[in-house]
Amino acid sequence: MARDPGANVEAFEEHLMRRTKIVATIGPATATPSTLRRLLEAGVDVVRLNAAHSDMQTHSNNARLVRELAGELGRSVGVLVDMPGPKIRTGLVAGDEVELEGGQEFVLSGIDDGIGDARHVSTTLPDLAQWARSGDEVYLADGAIVLRVLDAVGRDVRTEVVRGGTLRSRKGMHLPRAEAHVEPFTARDALALEMAIAAKVDFLGLSFVRRAEDVERVRAMLPKRGMRPALVPKIET
Known part of the structure; x- marks a missing residue:
């Protein structure tokens, strides 16, 4: 007797869903008890806390809130702390975003000289x-903006904007020559690790892993x- 190819579809779907997990990043807009509860009720399996942003006490509080809500709902929900890693970032900019136009000059600074603007920004x-x-x-905003180096003076680098765009605070920056020389475990990583251990989280996301060490x-x-x-190494470099 021929086997009905659709006979086990429902069983297969149930099998697949048990192994496919929904991971949701929690930020300021979603960290309220009511919103988190709705997310967990909707089927979120793992809550991701991005330690590259916000403060560690906030992340610790959010981890505790997730545990409490999951307990009330009778669900097993994992907590993942995503470590900042050695990613180079730009600093703060006025109003949280500025527009860079092609052809203009833009200065990158190796020191934190305050709030940046459409003419300059600090870096990490x-x-x-x-x-x-x-x-x-040099690539800003994770590659959306392209600069070309003109020269370096002191701890500043003067550039020309090749491809403009919107630069927001604390966005990713890529300078090819520098990547291999950046310390893989930063001071902020140490704070995030301490918080994650104290909060007894389930997973640690290791950002920008370059080697087994x-x-x-x-x-x-x-x-x-x-x-x-x-440990969840992220192969992204």
Whole structure:
């Protein structure tokens, strides 16, 4: 007797759904008890806390809130802390966003000189000028904006905007010569790890992993006993 190819469709779908997880990033707009409850009721399996932004106490509070709500709903919901990693970022800009126009001059600073504007912005790379050469391209806002280096003066790098766009506060920045020289485990990573261990989270996302040693270093910092979060290396460089 021929087997009905659709006989086990429902069983297969149930099997698939048990293994396919929904991961939701929680931020200021979604961290209220009512909104979080609706997200969990809708089927979120893992809540992601992005430690590159906000403060650690806020993330700790959100982790505790997720646990409480999951308990009330009778659900098992994982908590993942996404470590900041060695990503180079621009600093704050006035009004949280500025427009850069093609052809204009724009200065990147290796020191935090306050709030940036449409003419300059600070970065998280103190020795920025050391890794910039005339003609190099620099990518801001995760590649949306392209600059070309003109020269470096002191700890500032003067550039020309090749491709403009909207630059918001604390966006990703890519300077090819500098990538291999950035410390893989930052001071903010240390704070995030301390918070994650104290909050007994389920997963640690390791950002911008470049080699096995980056994972081993974090693993060595985890408690030898008790609850140890699973490590999730992110291969993105």
